[in-house]
Amino acid sequence: MKDEVISKNSQENMVDVTPFAIKDCALIVRICDLLPAINLRELHERVANCPVDSLYHHFCETAIRPSFDDPEFHNDFARWARRALHDHVLAERLEILHPYSFPHMEELRKEILDIIADRLSEIHYIPWALHDQAFFFKQATTVVFDTNRIIETPEHLCDAVKEMSTSSLYYHFWEARRRTPEKIDDFSFWLKGWNDRGKPLIDAFSRIDFYFMSLKELQDKLCTVMEEVGKTWRKK
Amino acid sequence: MAEEVKSIQLYEDVVGPAVLNQLRQLAGNLEGLKVIHVNSTKTGGGVAEILSWMIPFMRELGIDASWEVIGGNKPFFHTTKLFHNGLQGNQVNLAPHHIQAYEETNRQNADRLRDKLEDADIVFIHDPQPAMLLQLCPNRRGKWIWRCHIDASQPFRPVWKYLRPHFESYDASIFSMAEFTRALPHPQFLVAPSIDPLSLKNVDLPQSEIENTCRQFGLDPDKPILTQVSRFDRFKDPLGVIYGYRLIKKSCQAQLVLAGGGADDDPEGAEVLREVKEAAMDDPDIHILLLPPDAHRTINALQQASDIIIQKSTREGFGLTVTEGLWKGKPVIGGHVGGIILQVINHHTGFLVNSPEGMAQRIRYLFNHREIIDSMGEKGKEFVRENFLLTRHLREYLTLMVGLRRGFADRLIAAA
Numbered sequence: 268m269k270d271e272v273i274s275k276n277s278q279e280n281m282v283d284v285t286p287f288a289i290k291d292c293a294l295i296v297r298i299c300d301l302l303p304a305i306n307l308r309e310l311h312e313r314v315a316n317c318p319v320d321s322l323y324h325h326f327c328e329t330a331i332r333p334s335f336d337d338p339e340f341h342n343d344f345a346r347w348a349r350r351a352l353h354d355h356v357l358a359e360r361l362e363i364l365h366p367y368s369f370p371h372m373e374e375l376r377k378e379i380l381d382i383i384a385d386r387l388s389e390i391h392y393i394p395w396a397l398h399d400q401a402f403f404f405k406q407a408t409t410v411v412f413d414t415n416r417i418i419e420t421p422e423h424l425c426d427a428v429k430e431m432s433t434s435s436l437y438y439h440f441w442e443a444r445r446r447t448p449e450k451i452d453d454f455s456f457w458l459k460g461w462n463d464r465g466k467p468l469i470d471a472f473s474r475i476d477f478y479f480m481s482l483k484e485l486q487d488k489l490c491t492v493m494e495e496v497g498k499t500w501r502k503k
Numbered sequence: 504m505a506e507e508v509k510s511i512q513l514y515e516d517v518v519g520p521a522v523l524n525q526l527r528q529l530a531g532n533l534e535g536l537k538v539i540h541v542n543s544t545k546t547g548g549g550v551a552e553i554l555s556w557m558i559p560f561m562r563e564l565g566i567d568a569s570w571e572v573i574g575g576n577k578p579f580f581h582t583t584k585l586f587h588n589g590l591q592g593n594q595v596n597l598a599p600h601h602i603q604a605y606e607e608t609n610r611q612n613a614d615r616l617r618d619k620l621e622d623a624d625i626v627f628i629h630d631p632q633p634a635m636l637l638q639l640c641p642n643r644r645g646k647w648i649w650r651c652h653i654d655a656s657q658p659f660r661p662v663w664k665y666l667r668p669h670f671e672s673y674d675a676s677i678f679s680m681a682e683f684t685r686a687l688p689h690p691q692f693l694v695a696p697s698i699d700p701l702s703l704k705n706v707d708l709p710q711s712e713i714e715n716t717c718r719q720f721g722l723d724p725d726k727p728i729l730t731q732v733s734r735f736d737r738f739k740d741p742l743g744v745i746y747g748y749r750l751i752k753k754s755c756q757a758q759l760v761l762a763g764g765g766a767d768d769d770p771e772g773a774e775v776l777r778e779v780k781e782a783a784m785d786d787p788d789i790h791i792l793l794l795p796p797d798a799h800r801t802i803n804a805l806q807q808a809s810d811i812i813i814q815k816s817t818r819e820g821f822g823l824t825v826t827e828g829l830w831k832g833k834p835v836i837g838g839h840v841g842g843i844i845l846q847v848i849n850h851h852t853g854f855l856v857n858s859p860e861g862m863a864q865r866i867r868y869l870f871n872h873r874e875i876i877d878s879m880g881e882k883g884k885e886f887v888r889e890n891f892l893l894t895r896h897l898r899e900y901l902t903l904m905v906g907l908r909r910g911f912a913d914r915l916i917a918a919a
Contacts, residue, residue: 403681
């Protein structure tokens, strides 16, 4: 049935696209050339001066870090505000930030600085952490691997995503937004070459609120969405 | 029993072909590269354990890797023990004759190793013992990396003041955790330690061997087993473990195993062991086992026989006994310190606790929810498989080497 659909679509809508090469990735993490922050004022000062890659690490690379599904916090600043400074208000304000909604990480930096400065002006003391709970600024290099696997057509995307490692998914869905000119995921970028066949999937992917999902949840969501779209392909 | 050298291919069944493929991609950039690791002992201790698998693996991947061990006399090793303790924050009495012993031994070793080290593409110097070699090899052509296996976050100042200049000139350093680092004028990378899933300590054992080990130590097969494996050291809080165990003993039938070694040649260890025995008060359900350093299979069998692993440290490095326990599919109740925090995730792989009471409460909870013991165990094992096996460790070393040669951008393509 599926093969039938693929061959019918291929004949009706011939497009010239290369297969999608599945990559995988891992991080090598290093400490930034900044002293750790031990209180909120120091955090403000360090955020103002840290490399953009460090902001990216603490906001986006958290997804690929050893952890479990459904983390309470999606970025390290919110986590630190709650766990080390015990400032629940600040933690909530930082947690709601969606890094990919900013056109550039510098804009995100401004927003974080504003939130911290506002908080410092509201309270009459400087929240501080215990010595062993300082905030260390880190950054990472993403190492990209070939998996030697490809996806030939959009119809094969769902099965491929189901079998992908979460780090592959991170690379193609999260990290891609840092890399592609239009700041979109790799799947959507590739699907654009498939014209009408790709469009329903691109639209569906763009509606996924991925940042607040774990990679496993994202994987399930993508598959559900693709199965839905697959049904409409079959009807046609 | 000594570990045999294994082929990296054997690990495919444990980690899958994709992981080995990644290692080969990275190694493709490093073919024929002369890489030397230098430390101060060929056997015993975590560093020697790591190097004994890492060097053959690197060679199998086409890297010209070798391992050099520096020699030294008693005063030298006494001094480096002072350094070790001082870097971990203990107050030590560092005298001029200690410095002299350290520098003289490094000079002698430099005379022996200079040609080889200066010719290497990459040199890894492990811990402070051989750290001075860098400045004694002025014509070095490669990159030199200092690998610190110690928690150097709060060193005793005089020791750090003396050692810091020896570390500063390195091209990079590696620490196990961010919290262990010190400010240094070069990139500092974070590489967590790992375990070897096929080593005597971690390989799956036949049920008969596990049962024999339990019988050998008089463990009751009908009572759940709680096990803490560690040296008899105050930072491991064995007395707290016994206290916590007593709190649950009234309501839960269980036996406690405290297994460790090395107390004979450590005056403080012997003292702690005496206190532990005293605290156990001949309770037949508390088993204090003093094991030889090479009792890897015995430790493995005890861990596999356990229902829950405990590591109630009040201070800890990375805590590889926690990793080992998780790999055996057991939930771990661990102290809220050091690297245990990275491994024990509350309600997922076990529980972090801050007191014997906390430990007791979590044991009671698990005994009353037996199904959670199994599900946590499964999660813990997968967590280790993904994050704390030697293949990840090797991947990060290879990445570091590729990065040092190509430069560290935000992205690095592994394929050569």
